[in-house]
Amino acid sequence: LSVDASSQNARKIPDKMFGIFFEEINHAGAGGLWAELVSNRGFEAGGPNTPSNIDPWVIIGNESSIIVGTDRTSCFERNPVALRMEVLCGSKGTDACPSGGVGVYNPGYWGMNIERRKVYKVTLHIRSSDAVSLSVSLTSSDGLRKLASHTITGSKKQFAKWTKIEFHLKSSQNNTNSRLQLTTSRSGVIWLDQVSVMPFDTYMGHGFRKDLASMLANLKPQFLKFPGGNYAMGNYLRNAFQWSETVGSWEERPGHFNDVWGYWTDDGLGFFEFLQLAEDLGASPVWVVNDGASQNEEVSTATIASLVKDVVDGIEFARGGPNTTWGSVRAAMGHPEPFKLDYVSIGNQECWMLYYRGNYQKFYSAIKAAYPGINVISSCDKSTISPSNPADLYDVHVYASSSDMFSRTSMFDNTPRSGPKVCSNAILRWLYLICMLRISTPRNDFGSSMARQAIVSEYAVTGDDAGKGTLVAALAEAAFLVGLEKNSDVVEMASCAPLFVNDNDRRWSPDAIVFNSWQNYGCPNYWMLHFFKDSSGAMLHPSSVQISNYDQLVASAITWQSSQDKSSHLKIKVVNFGSKAVDLNISVSGLENGIKSSGSKKTVLTSSGALDENSFQQPQKVAPVSSPIDNAMQQMGVSLGPYSLTSFDLLL
């Protein structure tokens, strides 16, 4: 394996090369990254017509002691459904309520993880026809053991109108399968709405589950694409993610049915929170907008104008000053400074649809007119780009078997490097001629897009040997990413899909991170991504593998500098996708000061079986193992195990 580590022949990998793609799939957000513990907190999941299904809320008591239903008497305009509990027991002349009282409980998303000594912020809205004595408690799954409790009491007058109540509960015990109970032993009618339990301790205090957000941060993602995927489109437009319905106070968010992946989301993780998450991770937000297409419908170009305006408004929400119409909404949510939204993707993957290109151009023109600096991403491939169909980036989705994915290490090798680039601005169309003459023009020189690069925003190995996240799938993806590094003059960004799965609601396999209410683990491809986390903005060096009768190796070499201690590193990654162990001579040339004699290390991702996976029981079965390299040198003999990804991190 020869590596030319000289600076003359190196090329910079784009700063935003490796990022993450978050889709609300598999309860990734609701019941996942978003730390809210109550499911269906506003009682809206059953639909706007009442009485409705209150699932997953469950009634405590029988028909002779309590009647529970919904009506439309909420104090929240955009969110009208409220829970109505008519307590029949506990008044003079009737039976006393059963011990422990009657009411409702919410099991959260397959059980609430309540931790000893941790504090939980409870918010609820209440109205009553009588004096109130309502016990709010976190309990074991059978309701018998109380972990923390608070009683709301008040006179008839006090609760005659909707009243917001907030308090903290501190748990005395650990319980990974808890529930929230609201019970009373007093007759009367009580209405409840917008009932929330949030752990106090969330990632950067912004509502993200700490363990899961930390797993994202550990990848050092350079961008965060959101909110989907097909989720951004919906099966029907009425169920698509609509950004403006997901901002403002959480109590006023209507929530919506994620009809693509089959569950309700309260939209606690809304547009603002996605932007906040990107900021907290140090990643550039990439917003996938609904372009008027769902899986089953399309808005025609003649009628797309209101959707275009809605997207421009959304950009104003993110980027506008605090005195703009939508920027002021963001400022009122606690973020007066604009978010750095520089990428907007027009739709998900619907280039094939009838109106896509016509609609795309409307979005493109309106966005560029209002925000010339925004990079607009097209769902169409490179071949469709022309002066009349301009784009800054084109989106590529790659789903393949592991052998196919491995072979796609060369997918972009033949992408044209020269030739016509795109001049997008109508006024400057004459410059297209210059482009045709191949006069290289730096990107955005004219305030318009002059270059076409790919964002591979969804890639994954799928199919039998992908399982729920196998080693071999991770290795194939590693080879694909090595190919992207090598082609990073034409590929600017990449992210895998999907990112998360709640093990209780697996809609898509495999996924990078698996969790339930209290546990998590990274699949082999999550760990594989760690091998690439220093690549964004690094220098790529020419490298080549010469080996006879074996075509299962791919390799790349980068140099990068640590932002912490400014140390310089040469990192050589080698994927061995085959079943043979390989002995390799590594030969590095072109280093000015050589390799330091100590401080270098080798990291290997492998396992005894190619189809091995991680699990809650064995979360680290397939995880990177590092060891020091003694006497690292420019000429080294190394051994690569079968089915392995190895990185040689050499200290310069």
Ligand code: AHR
């Ligand atoms: O990643 C899962 C799905 O695959 C996404 O929603 C969609 O964009 C793609 O087809």
